[in-house]
Amino acid sequence: MLGIKGLDTGYGKKQILYGIDLEAVTGKITAIIGPNGSGKSTLLKAAFGLIPVWQGKVFFQRADITNKNSKFLVQNGITFVPQGNRVFDEMSVLENLEIGGLYLSKKQFQIELEKLWQLFPELKKRQKQNSGKLSGGEKQQLSFGRALMPDPTLLLMDEPSLGLSPKLVGQMMNHLQKINREFGKTILIVEQKVRDVLEICDHVYSIKLGRIAYSGSPQNLKNDTDKLRQLFL
Amino acid sequence: MQFIINGILASASFVLAGLACAIIIRGIGFFNLALGAIFTLGGYFVFSLHVKLLLPLWIAVPIAISLCAVLGMLFEAMLFSPLRAKQAGPSVLLLVSIGLYIILYGLIELIYGPQVEMIVAGGPRSSLQILGIRITTIQLVTWAVAIAACVSLSCFLKLTKGGVALRAVATDSELAAMSGIELPRIRMYASAIGCSLAAICGFMIGMDSDLSPNMGMRILFGGLVVAIAGGVDSVFGIVLAAFLLGIAQHVGVWKIGSQWQDTIAFAILLIFLLFRPQGFFGKNFKKAIL
Ligand SMILES: Nc1ncnc2c1ncn2[C@@H]1O[C@H](COP(=O)(O)OP(=O)(O)O)[C@@H](O)[C@H]1O
């Protein structure tokens, strides 16, 4: 579904990523793990056209989408959940979702909204509330919700577990599986909660110092504590 | 008492100026000082079209507003948007906008000359008596326009897709971009709306008094005070702040003299920045700008 080939990028003149090759397979959850500052967020931002790709290509359903802007990507079925579960905190829950569904017709919007209320009933109760006043877990759900509104085929997620309690991390992982299995969305997720994400993903990549250091099945990694430790050293 | 009433009657133009400033600050993410020249141009465009080209006001005013809106879009498209693409931050953009103001001010003085001009010939203004309060026709019209601007702006921001997108950009432009909103386009709209409001404000003030090339800077300053005191994202707060500034200036003129008007405005600005930077209701001004 999403293919990244030989991608180099960075900020200003400083290169962060070197020759990244990666694939997110249709219908699967693909995880990216790795130590802080290794370039995971940078990779998602480059794939989503938020920073320029220097070298290499990004493909989506075989079309070249390298350096396409985010409006184009959203309209063509890719959405992005940025790091920190950010919401438009001066706006209501419903307005946040309106931003997500900005390019939908009224009718489509209602259909997507109903699907979302089923997944996140707490948000429905709070739809008129200012989203800045939501709890951490609710903000996390809202940031998923905003990205789900356009009914994308692929979701890019950057550390949705950040700042959540262990119990809420578990709940978030459940939602993630539902989004993948019941809604049929392909997911590419960056996660630091390695133990949890290895339980639910189908394939895992590890990035270290801007390069792919591991690519394989989560089962192998789960049982290989030495390998895991080495990837995070 | 009379001073308080007069202060409130005169504050309609502050409402318009405050709305223009607030939309610019929030929508494009920095305080574009070239807006000062747009206030001036709003008056002078009507002067050219109505007094020089003898077009009726109902044609001249919409043309003048449209011209200012186009200028606002050009600022964004030709200047600020390319600068942002080169990683220019809000402080760089602010500096550039000072330069832009100076250029526009110079052009206005070059074309129209430094002397004072009038849209309507001098002489006593028509006025009417309501509940024993004397109000000039132009004050009444300015209030009608200001109220119409408040209502339509509120409706636009709350009820339309474009308005909701504009508020999203104002709240968190980075997240807005990540959600698929085209920032350059929304900022261009915001700039056009802010400049249209400024043109209307400049024209209404030009109808009430006279035009001079430097009139816009004082209006801009008043608008900034109102926008900050009102909270840059609250229409109701802006109306309240306009009352406050209008009353303070009128009482000030009566108690200590008219040369202190700007000082009073500045004092209000300082008090709010020090003690209530989020304004009466709205969000923190610093957060809004940076
Ligand atoms: N906006 C930025 N400008 C310059 N350098 C950045 C920026 N964002 C991140 N970096 C640098 O890029 C590197 C990778 O960051 P990031 O992709 O956020 O890492 P991760 O998400 O894996 O923790 C870090 O060294 C970080 O300091």
Ligand SMILES: [Mg+2]
């Ligand atoms: Mg990160």
